[in-house]
Amino acid sequence: MGLGRAKPADSSLLGLMQIATMDRWALEEQSRRRAQAVYVGDGVALCRVLGRYKFYVATSDVGFGAHIMLDGVWEPWLTVFMARLIKPGMTVVDVGANHGYYTVLFADLVGPTGRVAAVEPHPVTARLLRKSVDVNGFRQRVKVAEMAASANDSLSLTFHLPEGEPKNARVIDSAIGDRTDRVSVKGGTIDGLLSRWKKIDFIKIDVEGAEEDAIAGLSGILERDRPRMLLEFNAARGRDPAALIDRLFDLYGDIRSVDFDSVALPVTREDLLDPRHGEDWLLYLGED
Numbered sequence: 389m390g391l392g393r394a395k396p397a398d399s400s401l402l403g404l405m406q407i408a409t410m411d412r413w414a415l416e417e418q419s420r421r422r423a424q425a426v427y428v429g430d431g432v433a434l435c436r437v438l439g440r441y442k443f444y445v446a447t448s449d450v451g452f453g454a455h456i457m458l459d460g461v462w463e464p465w466l467t468v469f470m471a472r473l474i475k476p477g478m479t480v481v482d483v484g485a486n487h488g489y490y491t492v493l494f495a496d497l498v499g500p501t502g503r504v505a506a507v508e509p510h511p512v513t514a515r516l517l518r519k520s521v522d523v524n525g526f527r528q529r530v531k532v533a534e535m536a537a538s539a540n541d542s543l544s545l546t547f548h549l550p551e552g553e554p555k556n557a558r559v560i561d562s563a564i565g566d567r568t569d570r571v572s573v574k575g576g577t578i579d580g581l582l583s584r585w586k587k588i589d590f591i592k593i594d595v596e597g598a599e600e601d602a603i604a605g606l607s608g609i610l611e612r613d614r615p616r617m618l619l620e621f622n623a624a625r626g627r628d629p630a631a632l633i634d635r636l637f638d639l640y641g642d643i644r645s646v647d648f649d650s651v652a653l654p655v656t657r658e659d660l661l662d663p664r665h666g667e668d669w670l671l672y673l674g675e676d
Contacts, residue, residue: 398422402439404496408471412464412650423460432516433457434523438467441492442523444516452486462489466670469650470494470592470618477501479587481578481615483537483602484508484594488517494592495526503529505582509536509574533581535574537595539604543575577605588615590674597625600632610639616674618646623661633660640673652676 398421407415415438422439427447437443437460445453455462470490474480474497482491485506494504506521508514514534521530582588588609595602599621609615619636623629636643637657644652652672660669 397424397436398439400439404440404471407438407440407467407493408497410468412468412648415468416459416461416464419461419464420459423458425457436460437462437489438493441496442520443487443489443492444519444523445487446512446516449487452489456487456489465648465650466618466646467493469646469652469672471497472650473616474498474590478589479503479585481505481582481588481591482507483578483591484596484620485517485532486510486594487513488520490592491517491530492520492524492526495521495524495530498529500529503531503585505531505533505578505585507533507535507537507578507581509534533576535576535581537578537593537598537602537605538575539577539601541576541580578602579606579608582609588613590616590618592618594620596620597622600626600628603632603635614639614674617672619671619673621660621669621671622667623663624666630657630661633657636671636673644672646670646672 400422402418402422406418410418419437419439422436424436425433428434431447433445433447433453435443435445435456437456439460443456445456447453447457452462461467471493474494476497476499478498479502480494480498482494482504485491485508488506491504491506498504506517508517511534514532518532521527521532591606593599593602599619603610626632633643643655643660645655646652655669659665
């Protein structure tokens, strides 16, 4: 029996307001209908994501790229949550931007009067991120910083690059790991990077265990602006997770966790530090 011909993708453009108003299940279905991917050489595919954006991704990327190439969407519950949250004119920071999936969405949501900073230390991934920003026409509103968010400026850090899983790349002790899966990257504070930006409205942080250093390096912004924040957190990865959670409670008063229905629900200190909870939390801090 021969292989059947693939059903052509829906060529209509998914509207930005549609992304913000539909639920995660509808977004996933609509994105899959419009998903396309074409190999452009050198291990890179050009895809259509969220039924709207052109997007470059490494074809060897199993954990993220495979989903983008076939489904055209990533973390639909979180995509919907942030699409509802980000408004025109906002100033947004994407820390641990990876290929730039959220960066591109943020740039569209803030519009020409807003600004986005994308922080990504992985040299290959940062190059693809820039290409995706450029091909969608967002260069003028996006600042790409090829660095790891740290507690101090002017650092040289060792970055571990898992094969096929660049989204899980992380800062490590230089004595750990095979030399072929490590690279030296620049480290710096978000406070220093954005010292000339007058106000930050929203920050997304996904840095695979470096949350404490990232938060320490943007303490000035947190004290000054109290920006809304989405933080991936897992107590098992931290040096002193209790101190970090206490710091966030002191700053914001309460912490919520985004569930799979795109709703931010209250969560307790005990819940967040419970060693029996193995999965990552997606913490939301700030006003609705």
